[in-house]
Amino acid sequence: xxxxxxxxxxxxxxxxxxxxxxxxxxxxxxxxxxxxxxxxxxxxxxxxxxxxxxxxxxxxxxxxxxxxxxxxxxxxxxxxxxxxxxxxxxxxxxxxxxxxxxxxxxxxxxxxxxxxxxxxxxxxxxxxxxxxxxxxxxxxxxxxxxxxxxxxxxxxxxxxxxxxxxxxxxxxxxxxxxxxxxxxxxxxx
Amino acid sequence: xxxxxxxxxxxxxxxxxxxxxxxxxxxxxxxxxxxxxxxxxxxxxxxxxxxxxxxxxxxxxxxxxxxxxxxxxxxxxxxxxxxxxxxxxxxxxxxxxxxxxxxxxxxxxxxxxxxxx
Amino acid sequence: xxxxxxxxxxxxxxxxxxxxxxxxxxxxxxxxxxxxxxxxxxxxxxxxxxxxxxxxxxxxxxxxxxxxxxxxxxxxxxxxxxxxxxxxxxxxxxxxxxxxxxxxxxxxxxxxxxxxxxxxxxxxxxxxxxxxxxxxxxxxxxxxxxxxxxxxxxxxxxxxxxxxxxxxxxxxxxxxxxxxxxxxxxxxxxxxxxxxxxxxxxxxxxxxxxxxxxxxxxxxxxxxxxxxxxxxxxxxxxxxxxxxxxxxxxxxxxxxxxxxxxxxxxxxxxxxxxxxxxxxxxxxxxxxxxxxxxxxxxxxxxxxxxxxxxxxxxxxxxxxxxxxxxxxxxxxxxxxxxxxxxxxxxxxxxxxxxxxxxxxx
Numbered sequence: 001x002x003x004x005x006x007x008x009x010x011x012x013x014x015x016x017x018x019x020x021x022x023x024x025x026x027x028x029x030x031x032x033x034x035x036x037x038x039x040x041x042x043x044x045x046x047x048x049x050x051x052x053x054x055x056x057x058x059x060x061x062x063x064x065x066x067x068x069x070x071x072x073x074x075x076x077x078x079x080x081x082x083x084x085x086x087x088x089x090x091x092x093x094x095x096x097x098x099x100x101x102x103x104x105x106x107x108x109x110x111x112x113x114x115x116x117x118x119x120x121x122x123x124x125x126x127x128x129x130x131x132x133x134x135x136x137x138x139x140x141x142x143x144x145x146x147x148x149x150x151x152x153x154x155x156x157x158x159x160x161x162x163x164x165x166x167x168x169x170x171x172x173x174x175x176x177x178x179x180x181x182x183x184x185x186x187x188x189x
Numbered sequence: 190x191x192x193x194x195x196x197x198x199x200x201x202x203x204x205x206x207x208x209x210x211x212x213x214x215x216x217x218x219x220x221x222x223x224x225x226x227x228x229x230x231x232x233x234x235x236x237x238x239x240x241x242x243x244x245x246x247x248x249x250x251x252x253x254x255x256x257x258x259x260x261x262x263x264x265x266x267x268x269x270x271x272x273x274x275x276x277x278x279x280x281x282x283x284x285x286x287x288x289x290x291x292x293x294x295x296x297x298x299x300x301x302x303x304x305x306x
Numbered sequence: 307x308x309x310x311x312x313x314x315x316x317x318x319x320x321x322x323x324x325x326x327x328x329x330x331x332x333x334x335x336x337x338x339x340x341x342x343x344x345x346x347x348x349x350x351x352x353x354x355x356x357x358x359x360x361x362x363x364x365x366x367x368x369x370x371x372x373x374x375x376x377x378x379x380x381x382x383x384x385x386x387x388x389x390x391x392x393x394x395x396x397x398x399x400x401x402x403x404x405x406x407x408x409x410x411x412x413x414x415x416x417x418x419x420x421x422x423x424x425x426x427x428x429x430x431x432x433x434x435x436x437x438x439x440x441x442x443x444x445x446x447x448x449x450x451x452x453x454x455x456x457x458x459x460x461x462x463x464x465x466x467x468x469x470x471x472x473x474x475x476x477x478x479x480x481x482x483x484x485x486x487x488x489x490x491x492x493x494x495x496x497x498x499x500x501x502x503x504x505x506x507x508x509x510x511x512x513x514x515x516x517x518x519x520x521x522x523x524x525x526x527x528x529x530x531x532x533x534x535x536x537x538x539x540x541x542x543x544x545x546x547x548x549x550x551x552x553x554x555x556x557x558x559x560x561x562x563x564x565x566x567x568x569x570x571x572x573x574x575x576x577x578x579x580x581x582x583x584x585x586x587x588x589x590x591x592x593x594x595x596x597x598x599x600x601x602x603x604x605x606x607x608x609x610x611x612x613x614x615x616x617x618x619x620x621x622x623x624x625x626x627x628x629x630x631x632x633x634x635x636x637x638x639x640x641x642x643x644x645x646x647x648x649x650x651x652x653x654x655x656x657x658x659x660x661x662x663x664x665x666x667x
Contacts (some may be wrong), residue, residue, distance in 0.1 A: 013318055015325070016325075016346065016347045017347075017373075017663065018370045018371060018376075019372050019374050020374075022323050022324065022373070023417060024453065027436065027440070027443070029436075031433050032440045042320070044318070044319055044320025045320075046318075059347060059348060059349055060297065060298055060348075061295055061348070062347075065317055065325070069318060092350075092354075092370070095349050095350040095351065095354050096298060096299050096353060097293075097302075097348050097349050115370075116454040118453065190598050191598070191599050192389045192392070192598050192599065193601060194601045214516045214517055218521075218610075220519075220610070220634075221627075221629040223614050223627045223629075225616055225625045235614075237601070237612070239538075239603060241530070241531060241537075242531045242532065242533075242536065242537065242550075243537065244536065244538070244539055245537070247603065267519070268517060268518060268641075269517075269634070269637035271637065272344075272636055273629075291345075293345040293348035293666055302350060302353050303353060
């Protein structure tokens with residue numbers, strides 16, 4: 001565990017931002033701000049990542065991917081919402097193809113405001129995220145916001161019937177069901 | 190009305206012929222197709238071209254149509270037009286020959302969002 | 307063939323900054339068919355420009371289409387509206403717009419080059435490019451007040467003046483940057499790794515670029531002489547020593563060299579502006595409501611940006627259409643993949659410097 005603490009790897013996903021926060025995240029990884037001094041590497045694989053850095057107001061086509069990526073990151077995980085539009089929708093709030101912020105779908109631990117978020121703010125936010133991540137354990141399983149209600153109902157039902165509860169499995173099943181029922185995946189062409 | 194570009198009026202039947210006669214790939218750069226909702230189910234469509242390397246006004250072919258009309262596709266003359274046509278078919282709900290819907294919109298997005306009404 | 311394989315690429319991938327999905331049909335290593343989905347970032351900005359916001363507010367939502375070329379979007383929209391209003395901005399404002407626009411181009415090109423180097427696995431060069439990109443970012447920050455979304459232009463001029471103190475700092479930083487760009491040029495011309503990885507990969511011929519209407523550095527690397535700075539009369543580029551950079555080979559390597567040489571041109575333009583900035587107002591009051599239709603062609607860092615604006619004499623415009631550079635380059639990108647090796651895909655995509663948030667808006 002102590003070796004892991006020194007290397008929090010990040011997964012970056014853009015769910016519809018203007019690119020501004022994304023370039024600032026990359027600028028943070030560059031030599032001037034040097035986020036990598038905390039042991040951070042930008043990883044493309046969710047299964048190796050610990051900190052999920054999300055930008056953008058969540059468009060209708062990216063929301064299913066956002067949930068899937070979140071589910072694929074192993075616990076303990078921390079979510080950082082970078083930029084005003086990831087926090088609340090920002091300038092894109094209430095546009096017809098926008099879902100107004102990341103926290104409508106997944107639990108967010110750190111919000112970094114700003115249009116665009118400054119590299120200093122991103123540095124501080126990710127430092128904060130590492131602190132939160134250190135406290136979390138493998139057992140701290142969080143429930144995605146969209147299935148919170150169903151999860152509680154299923155859980156109380158199972159406890160009532162005296163079944164053994166595997167929180168992780170319930171969440172996975174419910175998220176898959178939610179994506180299948182509500183977020184139909186369309187294909188171009 | 191048109192401040193800094195030239196407009197060549199055309200019609201739905203003639204537009205394909207006009208563009209075919211006009212367009213020379215080594216001389217003209219095809220910019221895009223754009224539609225403007227005029228209200229009352231009418232729509233104005235413009236095909237934009239510009240000359241390479243010369244400081245000149247862009248040229249637009251203009252056609253007035255309704256949402257029920259079928260708009261001819263120019264993909265066989267200008268192969269790169271498929272993207273512009275797919276966008277118009279999606280965001281305006283125009284019937285363009287061969288253009289597929291669903292480039293930008295999801296099933297729960299509002300249909301044809303750029304129409305006024 | 308029996309052994310066709312479908313390889314999805316995206317929407318989340320380490321080389322991709324933004325969500326875009328390609329579905330490659332491959333035979334062994336060769337790509338035989340490709341399907342592209344560019345609609346991930348569609349937010350509906352055009353609709354908001356036509357319903358929620360008045361024409362002056364639109365100038366501040368339009369740059370939010372794309373963070374990397376925010377200045378191009380804002381200025382193209384502002385120019386289109388000023389053409390409708392038949393307003394000619396003060397000369398000083400025009401020069402300051404060119405200044406910020408060219409600084410924007412420098413940082414965007416350095417970013418694109420870093421991205422291509424990353425796809426080639428040249429981590430050292432990436433870090434060098436990122437370090438020197440910060441010089442351009444510092445210039446922009448001290449001039450406009452923000453690092454990415456500057457909102458520097460406004461209808462009637464620009465929002466801030468260039469003070470002598472700022473000019474002094476700009477000169478110092480740009481001198482340093484210019485030395486570094488010379489160093490990069492030397493590296494790009496002589497480094498064995500770069501030419502080995504990039505020469506002859508992803509070749510677009512001149513005929514192909516013309517047939518599919520490629521734009522920007524992609525077209526100029528293939529020998530098509532097109533640059534909206536020379537083709538559209540909006541800013542005084544002729545007086546400032548503008549020169550079109552054209553290469554012939556059309557591969558990834560020449561696309562990089564076009565970007566590198568354009569940085570030199572941009573730097574020359576900036577020096578000319580700093581040396582000969584005209585006196586006068588930087589902002590003037592604009593009266594009236596837009597009535598009529600106008601277009602604006604603008605050379606964004608990625609290519610030709612096209613703005614079509616129509617107003618009917620009301621506060622809220624009837625139509626704002628943005629055609630972005632990557633929107634023009636997607637068809638040629640799709641054709642280019644057929645017959646390419648799958649291993650070259652990340653390098654080809656990044657050499658186009660695609661901007662999906664522009665494409666989908």
